[in-house]
Amino acid sequence: MSSQGFSPAENRAMELALDTAKLGFRGANPLVGAAVLDATGEVLSIGYHSGAGSPHAEIDALANLRHRISQQQDLSDCTMVVTLEPCNHQGRTGPCAAAIVDAGIGNVIYAAADPTPEATGGGDVLRNAGIGVRSGLLQERALELNHRWFRAKSENRPFTTMHIAQTLDGLIAAPDGTSQWITSAESRQDSHGIRSRVGAIIAGTGTVLADNPRLTARDESGAATKSQPLRVVMGLRDVPEDSAIRGDDGRFMQLRTHDPAEVLRELAERGVGHAMVEGGAAVAGAYLQADLVDELVLYLAPMLLGDGTRSTGDLGIRTLAEASQWRWDNSGGGRTSNLGADLRLHLEPMPHGIPSGRKGL
Numbered sequence: 001m002s003s004q005g006f007s008p009a010e011n012r013a014m015e016l017a018l019d020t021a022k023l024g025f026r027g028a029n030p031l032v033g034a035a036v037l038d039a040t041g042e043v044l045s046i047g048y049h050s051g052a053g054s055p056h057a058e059i060d061a062l063a064n065l066r067h068r069i070s071q072q073q074d075l076s077d078c079t080m081v082v083t084l085e086p087c088n089h090q091g092r093t094g095p096c097a098a099a100i101v102d103a104g105i106g107n108v109i110y111a112a113a114d115p116t117p118e119a120t121g122g123g124d125v126l127r128n129a130g131i132g133v134r135s136g137l138l139q140e141r142a143l144e145l146n147h148r149w150f151r152a153k154s155e156n157r158p159f160t161t162m163h164i165a166q167t168l169d170g171l172i173a174a175p176d177g178t179s180q181w182i183t184s185a186e187s188r189q190d191s192h193g194i195r196s197r198v199g200a201i202i203a204g205t206g207t208v209l210a211d212n213p214r215l216t217a218r219d220e221s222g223a224a225t226k227s228q229p230l231r232v233v234m235g236l237r238d239v240p241e242d243s244a245i246r247g248d249d250g251r252f253m254q255l256r257t258h259d260p261a262e263v264l265r266e267l268a269e270r271g272v273g274h275a276m277v278e279g280g281a282a283v284a285g286a287y288l289q290a291d292l293v294d295e296l297v298l299y300l301a302p303m304l305l306g307d308g309t310r311s312t313g314d315l316g317i318r319t320l321a322e323a324s325q326w327r328w329d330n331s332g333g334g335r336t337s338n339l340g341a342d343l344r345l346h347l348e349p350m351p352h353g354i355p356s357g358r359k360g361l
């Protein structure tokens, strides 16, 4: 047994589950990974949650297990290792705790408790069904994996992803306001993928008046994808009646405010679990300055403009020690990738208390 009272095989399985969790996309739900071990500690299957609406990690691991073993096989000496307490609620997918009980799994180890009122209590359901339940294995890492998701939940607001499509010199539009297009078709298709996963997309009146954007989610052929975000404009000026963003599907809303927290509060009340901030500079700056950005997807085009609109407005930072610190995020498609002519950078805010690593020499 290790110092934490878990076997080396259980430790390795939780490491594997934590790595597997990162195959999923961040958003309304946390990243979760799972592994099923037999009595000898051999990994029989793994699973993960690929994003809101798709099967939870435990269900995925059980489905993958069934591909490997017969329906009749006794699983009472198997252990489900999972990075988050199995849920206890019927959302778009069924309660995981009940599925584990039904599968006949004998033991469960989870890393961190699920703090959400709607999902908590899965551990008790398992115990009451006679399953051996232990928790706390690699808990710190599991909490860190979803640190911004836990933060968003505790603040009662949507998990918030920011998109920036910028030049090498950090500009999102030329001096005359033109910006279409800075990034390649491949990058834009990728950001349409984000649009199709979020519940709402936010832009300022400046962007709406400059670009007359549609802000819909579209596939490679330009057709609207099945899932469309609510299109939200923030700012005091009127959005012209003939603006493309209004559309004709009733999924348009203007919030006459400059307060990003107020926008996210309003969206949470409407049941939005994942929001995307598409810009422009003033709005991006406001969300960043308020520390309301949980994930940043930045497309870097090999282009220079020299002058124009900077990617974010003022962040209130006056000295280097106050810099906003970020770190690479290798979940959901990875930390960096080449997209067409561009680079796609994927980051998350540095958790508090972790040194930036830029000291010395």
Ligand SMILES: NC(=O)C1=CN([C@@H]2O[C@H](COP(=O)(O)OP(=O)(O)OC[C@H]3O[C@@H](n4cnc5c(N)ncnc54)[C@H](OP(=O)(O)O)[C@@H]3O)[C@@H](O)[C@H]2O)C=CC1
Pocket (backbone or CB within 6 Å): 163, 164, 165, 166, 171, 172, 173, 177, 178, 179, 182, 203, 204, 205, 206, 207, 208, 210, 211, 234, 235, 236, 237, 238, 257, 258, 259, 260, 278, 279, 280, 281, 282, 283, 284, 286, 309
């Ligand atoms: N390459 C890219 O990724 C993108 C590029 N762009 C480009 O950016 C340019 C537009 O940038 P920008 O003018 O900054 O546009 P914004 O979309 O940020 O809109 C700014 C306006 O929004 C309102 N507003 C709402 N909230 C705030 C706030 N917290 N602080 C200040 N103002 C707020 C104000 O207008 P009001 O008076 O109405 O209240 C303000 O003038 C365009 O040229 C566009 O093409 C835009 C998006 C993405």
Ligand SMILES: Nc1c(N[C@@H]2O[C@H](COP(=O)(O)O)[C@@H](O)[C@H]2O)[nH]c(=O)[nH]c1=O
Pocket (backbone or CB within 6 Å): 165, 179, 180, 181, 182, 183, 187, 188, 191, 203, 207, 208, 211, 212, 213, 214, 215, 216, 278, 279
């Ligand atoms: N210029 C620029 C982007 N600009 C963003 O895309 C919006 C246009 O959306 P739509 O009308 O739906 O196609 C525009 O208003 C701005 O928010 N996006 C990118 O991926 N790459 C780019 O180079």
